Amino acid sequence: MSEWQRKSPLEWQTYVNKEVKVTAAEKHEYKGWVLTIDPVSANVVLVKLVEDGKVCVSVILGHAVQKVEIVNEGDDEMKERLAHLFMPEESKAYGH
Amino acid sequence: PISISTMGCGNEADLEQEQQARVALRERYLRSLFAMVGHTIHFTMYERVNVSAFFDASDIDILNFQVSDLQTPLGVHREALLRCSDIISYTFEL
Amino acid sequence: TTRRSVQPPAERPGERRMAEMKKLYGVGAAKIQAMETAMQLAFDRNCDKKQPKYWPVIPLKL
Incomplete structure (x- = not known):
């Protein structure tokens, strides 16, 4: 198991809502905002906001993660947007 | 492999904090899986293999993805299982 | 004195899983x-x- 997979939920949580650069197996690189890290698989869910309010989601498998660097600490607005992504009941309440 | 590294050596408050973090992280991940159902997902696999498929379901240990209409370099498979250990990343748009 | 049963305690798999889940979550x-x-x-x-x-x-990956 890699160092990334061995982290605790509290350690993973420090990456949530921040913009990161992930270096993965076979020299793949990903950049995006951390929505979550699955505590079971250590999979990293990255979100990128693209045009027309669309979002592009990239998930890097925990076993393939080599390095995660924080490039932007983020702000409350981004935190809000990420909190409402995939949350049906809350996004409904948000619209009222 | 769930981390229980900090369990048993901290106090109640530490344990609760870790549980809350685990709930928040896991809930967001499970919701992302539900959001993928019926969408085309692009998979980047080891050995530079790239495929795409409709996502149907995952087992809860995140070891296997059950997909349909899997487009591979060698043809299409109507139904398939992907091993998560073969996958480096997956991407989708919403 | 407590009476010991010959049978192991009845435990259903679902109960054990819920106990594990409680510990984690x-x-x-x-x-x-x-x-x-x-x-x-x-x-x-x-x-x-x-x-x-x-x-x-x-x-692909062994």
Whole structure:
């Protein structure tokens, strides 16, 4: 198991809502905002906001993660947007 | 492999904090899986293999993805299982 | 003196899993388990019905 997979939920949580650069197996690189890290698989869910309010989601498998660097600490607005992504009941309440 | 590294050596408050973090992280991940159902997902696999498929379901240990209409370099498979250990990343748009 | 039963304590797998979930997720265990059950149920049902095969047949990463 890699160092990334061995982290605790509290350690993973420090990456949530921040913009990161992930270096993965076979020299793949990903950049995006951390929505979550699955505590079971250590999979990293990255979100990128693209045009027309669309979002592009990239998930890097925990076993393939080599390095995660924080490039932007983020702000409350981004935190809000990420909190409402995939949350049906809350996004409904948000619209009222 | 769930981390229980900090369990048993901290106090109640530490344990609760870790549980809350685990709930928040896991809930967001499970919701992302539900959001993928019926969408085309692009998979980047080891050995530079790239495929795409409709996502149907995952087992809860995140070891296997059950997909349909899997487009591979060698043809299409109507139904398939992907091993998560073969996958480096997956991407989708919403 | 306490009477010891010859039978091991009756324990159902579901109970043990709930105990593990409680340890990991605390008060959020039931919520997480409900979501996990829904996903696993869909997975099991589809695998039964569609009999998907592994692709690729041989794992890419051993």
